[in-house]
Amino acid sequence: MRRVLVLALLSVTLPVAAWADGIDLINHFGTITISNAGITSKGSQLSQFNGLNSGHSMGSVSFSTGALISGSIQTGGTFSSAGSSFKVIGIGNGGQPKGVIFSGAFVGPITWTLVSQTGQSLIFQLTGGLAGTNGNGNTVSGTTTQMFHTTVAQLQKGIVHITSGHTQLTAAPEPGTLGLLGLGLLGIGRQVRRKMLVSSRPA
Template sequence: MKKLVLLAVLALALPTAVFAGSSIDYSNSGGTLSGSNSGLSLSGSVLFAVNGNGGFITGSNLGSVSFETGALLSGSLQIGGTFASGGWFTITGNGSNGVPNGTLFTGTFSGPVTWTMTTLPNGTHNYTLTGALTGTGSGYSAVGVTVQLTVNTGKGFFNGCTKISSGDTNVNVVVPEPGSLSLLGTGLLAMGGMIRRKLKA
């Protein structure tokens, strides 16, 4: 009986040891970044790399990355500012090259989103969006951060619409969802029982 209790404890602890603290990195490019005082939104950006969860997958089109921030809190669209938390953020896979088909991560911006303008030596401009995230992946809760870099806007300023040059979103697993823990724990208990019966036979 004591052995079964110990096995049950190990079965519930193992999933946490495997998943908690691990991270997955998603890379995207392209897409249209639109903005107004109501917020910034990205559509049509292509997911081209997934690094983590036991492997590194690349491809010309593995899925998509899209989001919408909260409203502008301070600053301006042209010179940079801060947008409110909230909104939404979604990474979707299309089933290519081993990437699952469906939602890979969905969540919201958990804090203010920064919109930074950088003036290069030649007088042209780039903009960078940076924001912290909280949400869920496939069977786990997660926190993360996304950094999205726009294409060079020339010597003009952001006028409400531009393209994304590159983006990176790093998602860190906090705790597997209870359903995943219970399912794996139950499976391990069943396996332990089968092995115990075979040893007695």
């Protein structure tokens, strides 16, 4: 029975370990230049990493997209992920890693949405999927949502300001981990079957 319980415990803890390389980060400030050729960010600061907040810049977040493939910059549209990039660098001053935290690119269409317009003031949102590697070299994927503010006049010049962004990335389970999980479940099945056979025999 003890062996069965140990195997059961492994079946619960192994999936948790497989997803332990998650990244949750927030960025603020900076600008983007936007045109039909694409979007390029500049000067956005990493302000929070996995719940850690030092009160100062913790690094940088930079990204770029491919060209506009549908819709318009003024009213909302879709940008291509071809030739895109997304990179997060930590400076190690608040518990976050020093160096590359994430390096990758957008995957699939990137949505550019006009959220609201009040007079000449505009609020936009950018959302898209991401894939790449974390600082440990493990493959991760997830999504990012970036919020922006600008004015009609600034947008005509391709100038938009980053309000904030939220990026969540999760590591995919490694094949070896999945293999161990499968063996654990198989062991549990065998133990349960044996006990059922024993209990079903006449006394």
